[in-house]
Amino acid sequence: MANKQAHIVMVPLPAQGHAKPLLKLAYKVASHGIKVTFVDTGSLHKKPVVTKPHKLHQQHTNVGFVSVSVGLEVFGDQSKEETKMAKRAQAENVMDAIKNMKDYSEISCVVADATMGWILSEVAEMLSIQTVSFFPLSIGSSALVCHIEKLTEAGTIDTNGNMVKSDEVISLSADIPPWKATEISWIDPRNAETQKSYFEMSKVFQKAAESVDLIVCNSSLEFEPAACDLIPGCLTVGPLIERDDVLRASGAAGSFWLEDTSCLDWLDTKPPGSVIYVAFGSAANLYQHEFDELALGLESSGRPFLWVVRSDITSGAPPEYPVGFLERVADLGKIVEWAPQENVLAHPSVACFLTHCGWNSSMESISRGVPLLCWPSFSDQFHNASYISDIWKVGLKLNKDESGIISRHEINIRIELLLSDDSLKINAANLKKKAQESVLPGGSSFKNFEKFINFLRY
Structure with missing residues (x-):
């Protein structure tokens, strides 16, 4: 039985391509009477990712915004103890900023981009609340990341994420495109340091997938049926796009x-x-x-x-x-x-x-x-x-x-x-x-979104 209004915190990776779908999800959740605090975590790029209330915000007073500088030094070259301290400090910064909001209410769940999975683990430990990992990638790409440990144990990739045999490919299913050595998502042949950060971030992604209470993905069962089988329990709620009438009236959020x-x-x-x-x-x-x-x-x-x-x-x-x-x-x-x-x-x-x-x-x-x-x-x-x-x-x-x-x-x-x-x-x-059919009543993504809302409410 639902009690008071649920209060959800959403934390994106500080990059346009990651923040955009999560903000769309925030508005969609808020339209069902759930309070959402969206955290602007800064930018990885020269242009700032400044969260400005969209026209849709006037219709969804349940969406609030807070800006917190969340650096990515947690993926840097540090000792395990320094990394742990950095993660805890970042999580505390996020929570302090939210608690200082005028209309603050008790948080019931944190939804974070899977690459920010350390936020989920730290906040869950501090508040003992439910956590949701949001996958901004395809299910297929997400499945590859979730198989890092198995691929390493099998000797397919080394501890730096490189293919051991560069002429081979990774195939998780006959119905999913395979990956060549140069096409793995964390590979950056131009910059070893960048690849190291990407690989560490990917391992955080994998850990988040294993430890959270729920996984939500911006994809559809109709698009990737074989990939969905590789991540059991993942709720596909996409594609997260605007309806034509909203697009004409307000433009697209995100x-x-x-x-x-x-x-x-x-x-x-x-x-x-x-x-x-x-x-x-x-x-x-x-x-x-x-x-x-x-x-x-x-x-x-x-x-x-x-x-x-x-x-x-x-x-x-x-x-x-x-x-x-x-x-x-x-x-x-x-x-x-x-x-x-x-x-x-x-x-x-x-x-x-x-x-x-x-x-x-x-x-x-x-x-x-x-x-x-x-x-x-x-x-x-x-x-x-x-x-x-x-x-x-x-x-x-x-x-x-x-x-x-x-x-x-x-x-x-x-x-x-x-x-x-x-x-x-x-x-x-x-x-x-x-x-279009997947997000309409009766569609797979529509049904999964209903499950997600019920999870957040109860």
């Missing part, structure tokens, strides 16, 4: 950066199914020569394009466009620094999405029936691209040439192949229908 909505007016001037949408998320980078090839590939396609170009997209530096490019494409393309992506993907003028294949972007595109061109660069993006091209067959991968470059010629060819392939469009439309 973006913490300033969106250039002028691109929507620009899309209004274009014919249906004509525009190539290009965006690489908040963290993926291109080398300058890759940026040049992409620019010239879009130009040579002769098709209208909407291109999201972050100021730091070329390996952290402002990009330099090919000479004369901006003048030549002035009537063909629209370039913005950040776009209201869900609104863009829902626009009838968009024909396809050239993407880094982050899980959020993949879910948003699939849920709108938009075919994808895949340009993954790190983490789970390679596995997502394999789902898109090999399992769901709603997109195509861009292939590197013998020099390791995705050329303007390849970009042009793949755009034409994708837009002329009716089977990809049909598959995308069918997957869109499955995505």
